[in-house]
Amino acid sequence: MIGDILAIYGSTVFFLLFGSTILFLTLLGVFRKREAQYRTFVRYFKVYSIIVLGVLVLFGGELISLGVTEVLSGEPGGNPWITIGGGLAIITIVGVAFYVFFIAGPRALRKFESRKKEHPNAPWMWVDEWLERRIVYSGTGNLVFVWFVIPVVIFGGGFVWYMNRAIILAKMQSSSRFEVIAFALLMLFILVPALLGAVSWTRGQLKYGKSIFELSTYPGIVGGELAGTIYTRMKEIPKDGFKVQLACELTERSSGRSSNTSTVFLWAAERKVLMQELKMGPEGVSIPVSFSIPPGAEESDLWMSHNRRIDWTLSAFSGRKGTQYLSQFNVPVFKAWPKA
Template identity: 25%
Template sequence: MSKKNSTFGNIFLAIFGLPFLAAGLFVMFLGIKPAYQNHLAKDWLEVPAVLTELKLDGHGDSVKVVAEYTYEYQGKSYSSDKVAFNMTTGNVSKYHQELYATLNNANAGQVSCYINPDNPQEVILDRSLRLKMLLFMIPFGLVFALVGGGIICAAIFSGKKSKKEQLLAAQFPDEPWKKNKKWHSSIILADSSSGVWVLFCIAVFMNLFMMPFWAGILNSDKKVPWFAYGIIGLFQLIAFGLVGTFIYHFIRNKKYGKVNFHMETYPGVIGGACKGLIKIPMEVQAMDGFKITLKNIHQYTTGSGKNRSTHKDVLWEDSKIIKANNNTNSYFSTELPVEFEIPSGGRISQSDGDTKYWELKATADTPGVDFSEEFKIPVYVTEESEDRPVEVFEEKRLAESDYDLETNLKKNKIKMQSMTQGLLISIPAMRSLSAVFFSFIFLCGTGTGMAYAIKSNEYFVMFIVGIFFMVSLFIFYFSTFVRRELALKGEKLMIKQTHPLGTKLIECTRDEVKLDVACSMETNGKPSAWRLSVKAKGKKLTVVGNCKDQDLLKALKYKILKHNKAPENTEAL
């Protein structure tokens, strides 16, 4: 994007956020001003008054008390129609109905009013604080103000960040990583150290956002449908979940302190290495060791509007289980040695802002809150980069680990047979009995809910439950009836997927095919299942899905690609 387009975009963003900020501040002003006026009126004098007119104007939730009255002060007669400082209507409270009932029940129209002794014409009938309306208007206005202010600040800081990056890029033309302020030195701060308070702001915003909705349905005169409580309650659970997540990360930060990654190779080298030490200022007791994972990730968005979605593709990944080093300088601290060999070529990409980046993650099971930290680190092609093909690199790593492919295939109910000049790999239906069982139970539950919704004519509920029913039906069908086969003969490859509703087939050569191992499921933010998929001639099919063993899929991938091929030279590795 050019500098001119970037500036125009930031200006447009700031203008877009301005109405939200103005509307939010105005609503907050409407709530705070009468509260302040009530505070000033607490010392006003109470004098008798006579109602000359009283009525409820409007209809539904928009009714308003209209009153006229006369009063005397120091021998002079006055009249007024001022009822209260805050005359806002709505279903947040029944203030106007209750005040009308109180005034209407007055004996012969005899009521009390409150006058300013310094200005007797300044008078009010009711000076009570409308707490419900105040609790509604302040959070409601604050939400809009925060959204508008956030958009404007994002536009301002985005422009400043862009200018700083341009200056730094010109200052360090041969060191592109230094345009990122966080990468000015070889010491990289963990993401959680700076992200916990951002999470706090999001949690506060979400809970403030829910308050007006609760005020609306709890004070409504009409009967609120039960599913409205369910929908608002669901979002409230999400809001509470954000609070719980913040508390968890806050406790974790306090338990482990500020964690840093001191890079020995700065930056990490594609076709080279990533080395350094993760330094934890606290002693961490991890009996099973620490899992260190290095990933190259491509993050991108597809679609627009409601169909807009964000995707994260893992271009390359490696992990190790290590023990902590003894820190000679301080007993009450922990050091984790990091050393990864990084291949080159293939899908591997150097750091490119937020689109393509490298993530280093360290995790460990510990007493209480588990240890988990992530670092965005610079990894680039430099003068030290060598030609290390990713396929050969992965194949060598699996070979050195003595991975038993045939045994693990049997454990995962996958059959592999040697054929003349090739292989036949069969993935039967119902390979995962747990997926079949749980999807069937969920299908029965959602089906019962659908039947009840149809019988009760609850069309909105039928629509929501219907979505879950279709998802569970889809999972049950593919877990139960779909079987796959992959046949390799020489350089020809055939992948077939069959099920009662049809068959999909891909025929190609090994040079035309692209095999990809990617995460298919996460549990507690950690990858828990992977899939092996094939792309060729504009088609894509899953060969093996819902596999808990990532190395199995990688070993199978290279078995398919390298079977009966001459070995490549790997001395450089």
């Protein structure tokens, strides 16, 4: 009974939301080059998005209600706790999406516009992480993503095997078993290195924690240099030193019927920081950084266009047995004199 209700209700909600969302996105694409109509549709789309989130909350609430009803009634069949968990998951995802897009996003935009007015000729002071000379790197977000993807892939593969175990076992007893074995080996070839790399990266993150890049040139200057010091929490100076790289990346997104995002390196330089150049500070090893930037290089550009972005990334890496040290900083590089 509960499965029939969920199937009918869920499919109806899905097709209504899917169809209306496609219609809105199509209209947004049509009116993208007409500024007045585009802004109007953006406002309508925000209202529509709130309605969609509200419908999803109602759907999640209905799932929880159906699951609780089945638990209290004691009817056999099905697993009401999965239904309740699905409802809670939907409401949680909707809550996070609402906070990100309708609370945190607009708040950050207002702060950004305020700083643009306050510092019109100093774009390196528009971004939170650039406002001071110290840029903090923590790989926690990337690690969470990695450890989210890997279990999803593993459990997804296990679920596929469970749902098709009869077919797979039948193939294993026939001449098609080599296809199953080849697929299993391919998955192991992908997952085992990924898992070992994630473990090594996680150990390094837990051992070394956050790193800070303190700029001595603020900002980095096109035709000049980017210089500063990376402060780590590494308690021992690695014998092989560090590999430090500064790279300028262009990310472009093509619009139209087939949207595509591409990233290319416009410029990159790399140097080896030897053991003799490193210093031990009160928190850990410090890495001196100095790169000359060519006069024709692009400036940092994170805001001028939704379809084009220029990032300057400073990274430092050191591989040790069983652990990896990695830090990456999005640094400001502009055609301006550094601020004293």
